[in-house]
Amino acid sequence: MKKIALLGMPNTGKSTFFNRLTGSIAKVGNWPGITVDLLSAKILLGGDMVEVVDLPGIYNLHGFSDDEQVVRQFLEEQPVNALVVIANPTQLDRQLALVLQLRSLGLPMILLLNMSDEARRLGVHIDVPGLARALRMPVAELSAKYGQGFPQVRHQMEQILRQQGTPRAAQTGVLQEDDALGQELNTLLRQHVTIPVQIKAGWSERIDKLLLHPWLGLPLFFLAMLLLFEAVYGVGTPLQDALGWTLDTVKTTWLAPALAGFPPLLQNFLLSGIYDGVGTVLTFLPIILVFFVGMSVVEDSGYLARAAFLMDALMSRLGLDGRAFVMQLMGFGCNVPAIMGTRIMRSRSARLLSMLIIPFSLCSARLQVFLFFTSVLFSPRTAPLVLFSLYVMSLLAALLTALVWKRRFSSYEPMLLEMPPYRLPTLRQMFSQGWQQSRHFLAGASxxxxxxxxxxxxxxxxxxxxxxxxxxxxxxxxxxxxxxxxxxxxxxxxxxxxxxxxxxxxxxxxxxxxxxxxxxxxxxxxxxxxxxxxxxxxxxxxxxxxxxxxxxxxxxxxxxxxxxxxxxxxxxxxxxxxxxxxxxxxxxxxxxxx
Amino acid sequence: MLQRTTLEQIIPGQCAVIQGISAGRELSRRMIALGLRPGSQLLVLRRAALHGPLQVRVGHTEIMIRRGEAAKIWVQPYPGGPT
Known part of the structure; x- marks a missing residue:
C-alpha cells in the first residue's frame, strides 16, 4: 500500500487538514519502537488505497525534543511515497527553513500553504507558481478549516503519488545544517513572498489586552475555567447518569429475566461481572466526548496558550506549565478525560508528571462517597467544612507530588510556546477530537x-x-x-x-x-x-x-x-x-x- | 564599555533588534525556528505578573518566553513604539 506522511510545524492546522482528508476513520497505528500515538488512516486516493500518517508537529528536523526524535525515527524506518508538508503562509519567513530541511531528504514532496484566508486578510502575498518552480515541488494554497482549495490539493496529491511508484525511507544523516540553507531561504523569501512589516493592531491584540490584563487576567481565567467546568460536567455528568440508569434498567427488566434459566453463578457472572464491566466502560463515553468538545474550544480558540501564559509564574515552580493546571482543574470533574487531555503537552516527562498528579483531583465520583459519609457522621453545620477540607487535601496531595517528583520528571524541552491569534473553532473541529478520543478509549481501555x-x-x-x-x-x-x-x-x-x-x-x-x-x-x-x-x-x-x-x-x-x-x-x-x-x-x- | 541589554530587560511596548543568542544548541534552534534570530525585530507586548513570562511578537508570530530564557537573548532597543 502507498504511504503518505503529513508534516509541519505546530499550529499550522495540520490535524485539521488530516481530519478533512481522512474523515473520522483515523486510528492509532502501531509503529515499532515509536512511543507516541500516531494517527493514521487508509483512504482512496487516485484509485489506490493510501495510508496517511499524521506525524507530530515539529519545529526542526535536527532537534532532540520528543516529537522531533519521533519524526526522524519514523522517516528513517518507514518508507513513504510522498511527504505532505503544511505551512502557515503568514509565518513562511520562519517556516520555510523546515521545508528546505525536509526537501534535502530527497523524497517526493508537496507544500501546502494552509489558512490562506487568514493570510489574504493580513495582506500576505505569495507567488505560488514562482515558489513552486524555485522549490522544485508542487505548492498549493488552501483553507483546511473551511475547505477552500481542498479539491485541488487532493488532485495534486494524486498526481504526485502517480509519479512515485516505490516508497522510500529517508536518510536523515545527510541533513544539511541550517546555515547552508540560509542563502537559499533568503532568496526565496525575497523573490516570492511578501509579508507586510506593518502589523495592524488586530482584534486578537485587543482581546489579549483584556484577557491577559495584569489584574483582570487571572480572575477572568478562573471564571473561564468555572464556565468550562460547568459546561462540560453540567452536560456530561447527567448524560453519564442517564446512560448508567438505562444500562441498569435494561439489566433488571430484560437481561435478568432472560437469563433466569441459567445456573445462579453464571447468571451473576454475566450480570455483575461482564455486563457491569462493559457498562463501566460505556458510562465514560459521554463524559469523554463532551470533555474533548470543551477542550477543543479552549485549544482551537487559542485560549489554552493564554492560560499557560497566565499560570506560568506559579506552575513553573512545580516543574509544570499552565496547560497542566487546566487539566488538573478539569480532573475535579473526572480524572479519565483529564489524563487523556495531557497529550496537548508534547514533552513526555512533563506529561508524565502531570498524569501523576491528576488522580489526586477529587472527582465527582469520590464526591458522592464523601457527601454520604459527611451527611451521616457530621452535623449539617460542619459537613460543608469537612468537604472543603477534603478539597484542600486533594490540592495538597497534588502539590506535594509535583514538588517531590519534579526533578525526576524534569523536562529538557525549552518552554517557548506560540500564542496563536484567537480563532473561532468550527463544529467539525470540536467534534472530531471528542469522537476520536472516545474511540481510542474504547479500543485501548475497555x-x-x-x-x-x-x-x-x-x-x-x-x-x-x-x-x-x-x-x-x-x-x-x-x-x-x-x-x-x-x-x-x-x-x-x-x-x-x-x-x-x-x-x-x-x-x-x-x-x-x-x-x-x-x-x-x-x-x-x-x-x-x-x-x-x-x-x-x-x-x-x-x-x-x-x-x-x-x-x-x-x-x-x-x-x-x-x-x-x-x-x-x-x-x-x-x-x-x-x-x-x-x-x-x-x-x-x-x-x-x- | 557598553552594557549588554537582554530581552528580559525590555519593557512592554518597546521594540528591539536581536543582536545575538547565547543559549545551548537545542534552545537556540527552537528560538530560531520561532523566528527569534539575530537581526529580527521584536516587540515586547507584556510581562505576566509574579515574575511570569513575556509575550513577544516577532514577525507574525507571538511567543511566550520565560524570563530565564529571555535573558539569553541580547538585544538593541530602538526608539518608537510598535511599528
Whole structure:
C-alpha cells in the first residue's frame, strides 16, 4: 500500500487538514519502537488505497525534543511515497527553513500553504507558481478549516503519488545544517513572498489586552475555567447518569429475566461481572466526548496558550506549565478525560508528571462517597467544612507530588510556546477530537476495565455458598491478611472490602457497603454511624480520596503513558501517600484524645 | 564599555533588534525556528505578573518566553513604539 506522511510545524492546522482528508476513520497505528500515538488512516486516493500518517508537529528536523526524535525515527524506518508538508503562509519567513530541511531528504514532496484566508486578510502575498518552480515541488494554497482549495490539493496529491511508484525511507544523516540553507531561504523569501512589516493592531491584540490584563487576567481565567467546568460536567455528568440508569434498567427488566434459566453463578457472572464491566466502560463515553468538545474550544480558540501564559509564574515552580493546571482543574470533574487531555503537552516527562498528579483531583465520583459519609457522621453545620477540607487535601496531595517528583520528571524541552491569534473553532473541529478520543478509549481501555471488574467480581463471589462480599469470600480473606495494614488507620475488615470495590469505581462504594453490611441503601447511614466515629470516617475518606482513583483512570494512565512501569509507580505512590496521610491523621487524632 | 541589554530587560511596548543568542544548541534552534534570530525585530507586548513570562511578537508570530530564557537573548532597543 502507498504511504503518505503529513508534516509541519505546530499550529499550522495540520490535524485539521488530516481530519478533512481522512474523515473520522483515523486510528492509532502501531509503529515499532515509536512511543507516541500516531494517527493514521487508509483512504482512496487516485484509485489506490493510501495510508496517511499524521506525524507530530515539529519545529526542526535536527532537534532532540520528543516529537522531533519521533519524526526522524519514523522517516528513517518507514518508507513513504510522498511527504505532505503544511505551512502557515503568514509565518513562511520562519517556516520555510523546515521545508528546505525536509526537501534535502530527497523524497517526493508537496507544500501546502494552509489558512490562506487568514493570510489574504493580513495582506500576505505569495507567488505560488514562482515558489513552486524555485522549490522544485508542487505548492498549493488552501483553507483546511473551511475547505477552500481542498479539491485541488487532493488532485495534486494524486498526481504526485502517480509519479512515485516505490516508497522510500529517508536518510536523515545527510541533513544539511541550517546555515547552508540560509542563502537559499533568503532568496526565496525575497523573490516570492511578501509579508507586510506593518502589523495592524488586530482584534486578537485587543482581546489579549483584556484577557491577559495584569489584574483582570487571572480572575477572568478562573471564571473561564468555572464556565468550562460547568459546561462540560453540567452536560456530561447527567448524560453519564442517564446512560448508567438505562444500562441498569435494561439489566433488571430484560437481561435478568432472560437469563433466569441459567445456573445462579453464571447468571451473576454475566450480570455483575461482564455486563457491569462493559457498562463501566460505556458510562465514560459521554463524559469523554463532551470533555474533548470543551477542550477543543479552549485549544482551537487559542485560549489554552493564554492560560499557560497566565499560570506560568506559579506552575513553573512545580516543574509544570499552565496547560497542566487546566487539566488538573478539569480532573475535579473526572480524572479519565483529564489524563487523556495531557497529550496537548508534547514533552513526555512533563506529561508524565502531570498524569501523576491528576488522580489526586477529587472527582465527582469520590464526591458522592464523601457527601454520604459527611451527611451521616457530621452535623449539617460542619459537613460543608469537612468537604472543603477534603478539597484542600486533594490540592495538597497534588502539590506535594509535583514538588517531590519534579526533578525526576524534569523536562529538557525549552518552554517557548506560540500564542496563536484567537480563532473561532468550527463544529467539525470540536467534534472530531471528542469522537476520536472516545474511540481510542474504547479500543485501548475497555479490555482492561472489563477484566478488572470481573476480577473484583470473582474475589467477592468465590468461594461459592457464602455471602457475596462477606468475610468468607476471597475478598474477605484478603482483607483479613491486610488487617494489620488497615488497622492503624482505623479501617476495619469490612470497610477494607469496600475499598476493594472502590478500586473499580468510586460510584459503587456506597452500594458495596450496603451489600457488605447486608442492609438497604437507606438503612446504611444508621449502620455506618453506629460502627464508626468521625475520626475513623475522616481517615477512611482521606484514604478514599488519595488512593487509586478508579480502574478507568488506571487504564487511561497505562494507555497514555504506554508504560506498565509508570502505571504501577503511580499506583504505588498514591497508595503509599494515602496510607501515610490516613495514618498520620488517625493516630494523631487518637493521640490528642479525639 | 557598553552594557549588554537582554530581552528580559525590555519593557512592554518597546521594540528591539536581536543582536545575538547565547543559549545551548537545542534552545537556540527552537528560538530560531520561532523566528527569534539575530537581526529580527521584536516587540515586547507584556510581562505576566509574579515574575511570569513575556509575550513577544516577532514577525507574525507571538511567543511566550520565560524570563530565564529571555535573558539569553541580547538585544538593541530602538526608539518608537510598535511599528
Amino acid at each position: 479490555g482492561f476495565i472489563v477484566l478488572g471488574v470481573v476480577a473484583v467480581w470473582a474475589l467477592t463471589h468465590f468461594p461459592t455458598g457464602v455471602t457475596p462480599a462477606g468475610p468468607d469470600t476471597l475478598a474477605g480473606i484478603l482483607a483479613s491478611w491486610l488487617e494489620p495494614v488497615f488497622q492503624p488507620l482505623g479501617i476495619d475488615k469490612l470497610l477494607s472490602i469496600a475499598l476493594l470495590f472502590g478500586f473499580v469505581a468510586k460510584e459503587i462504594v456506597i452500594g458495596a457497603l450496603a451489600v457488605i453490611f447486608g442492609s438497604s441503601n437507606e438503612a446504611l447511614g444508621g449502620i455506618i454511624s453506629a460502627r464508626m466515629d468521625w475520626v475513623q470516617a475522616y481517615g477512611f475518606m482521606l484514604f478514599t480520596l488519595i488512593y487509586t482513583p478508579c480502574l478507568a483512570t488506571v487504564a487511561a494512565l497505562q494507555r497514555e503513558s504506554r508504560s506498565w512501569g509508570f502505571t504501577s509507580f503511580s499506583l504505588l505512590w498514591s497508595l503509599g501517600l494515602a496510607w501515610i496521610t490516613s495514618f498520620l491523621f488517625y493516630q494523631g487524632a487518637r493521640a490528642l484524645g479525639l
